[in-house]
Amino acid sequence: MNPQAIIDGLIAGSTIGLGAIGLTLTYSILRFANFTHGDFLAWGAYLTLTVAGVLGGLAAGLGAPVYPFSFGWGLPLAMLGGVALTVALTLGLDRVLFGRLRARGADAIIIVMASFGASMALRSLLEFIFTAKPAYFTKALQIAKPLGLGMRATPDQLLVIGLTALLVLALHLLVTRSATGRAMRAVSENPSLAGVYGVDVGKVVRVTWIIGAGMACIAGVMAGLLVQIRPYMGFDLLLPLFSAAILGGIGSIPGAMLGGLIIGLSEAFAVQIIGAEWRAAISFIILVIVLMLRPQGLFGQKEA
């Protein structure tokens, strides 16, 4: 077996894990499975690409690659703009759709169906605006460098893994050590009681969307940087995202990240051992096994 599968799995798992964090947070705090989350990844990537195009038009030097990476300073700057725009998109969607349904006391299944419809609309809109033709943040070629033990990775790939680790740590500290994080955990457990404690539940909901959208955008940019940008890139990641969130335990940030890495590594090893055609099935198989054996996931808590 080729140890390169470990690096391939970690890289895929980083994107899945970051995406799953947003999904697990919205699931635990807003209490519905948000099918639009995959599309937030794709929108994040396209919005970042758009901002990068505008920045490139304003200052051509921003696009020049910064050694050893394949991209210039324009991409991280554009990603900040992309995050802001993706956040605006999610808050807007919450205001016109999900928030109204919550205010009417709609059942979770109604909100899930609404998110399914919104997901299709967002995806079609993306295809309408940008076409189905793949787009790229950079077309510069990178040579994978040896890491030892027969593994190789490009600087971009290593950056993705490092940035993911940094973001997960920062988010974990935010949720476990800060007042905002405590309020999020409180709303996740019991929103009515959180209100009685003086927590502004509406504000916590907005913070959750902001974090989820931010992570989705960064995950989309990472996927776009390492592979390509397509309108369906988020939809294709939806099953791995749900599998990772459920495997890690709904509401757990380290759980979602670990779940993402397990899914990514399983896919990479499946490609080597049983063939690339089975890659997509792995997430589904893991999801079914987790739901049967440990529905609360690795770090989740059983319903009382």
Added chain:
Amino acid sequence: MSALSLAGLQAGYDPDLPIIKGVSFNVEKGEAVCILGPNGAGKSTMIKAIAGLVPCFGGQVRLGETDITCMPSHLLARNGMGFVPQTENIFTRLSIFENLQIAAQLLPKPERAGRIEAMLDMFPDLAARPRELAGALSGGQRQMLAAARALLTEPEVLMLDEPSAGLSPKLVGQVFDTLGRISDAGVTLVLVEQNVRAALTLTERALVLVDGKLAHDGPTDVLHDGKFLGELFLGHRAAEATR
């Protein structure tokens, strides 16, 4: 001046079928009042409506000078209303200390640590293991934590929904001893309680709710006669007993 006043409050889950049908009463500052009534009378619904957790369809609720009718629960907490629900009144997945920290967010930053310390001093059972998950606490200790959380912000009015529910007689005694100390400290108490005997030891005035309407508002001493209370619960004395 009244600490809490209701004027013709109508509340429930369906505007066409209100559970609380025009209830009015005043609670004076520092007073301890219990709300009694048979099952299904609307006691918990009324206290939840005051606490912003059940919709109000008519009437007015005032906290001191402030109109708090239909005010969201998080704003009520900021306006000096403490409420302890009957069940699920603490965050079991957070530590004891974190439960208190969340409530302390309503206070100015320099006061937070001192108030948490004061609550831990008041409830030594909690002080012994503040980093433990609140879900590991016994029923009585959970009520203590819920009360500590509500008192932490020094509310003008503290409302409790059946604090004795599900507790052993010994724990009921402990909880009511604590509530007695809170009342002695001058906090206005409004208590919904099924355990009539325990409630009457603590409060000097009782409101009896029958079918969403006030059937009695008066001193608790007349209620020590079980027959009188029984007739109130059955609705036979509603008219003449109301003050």
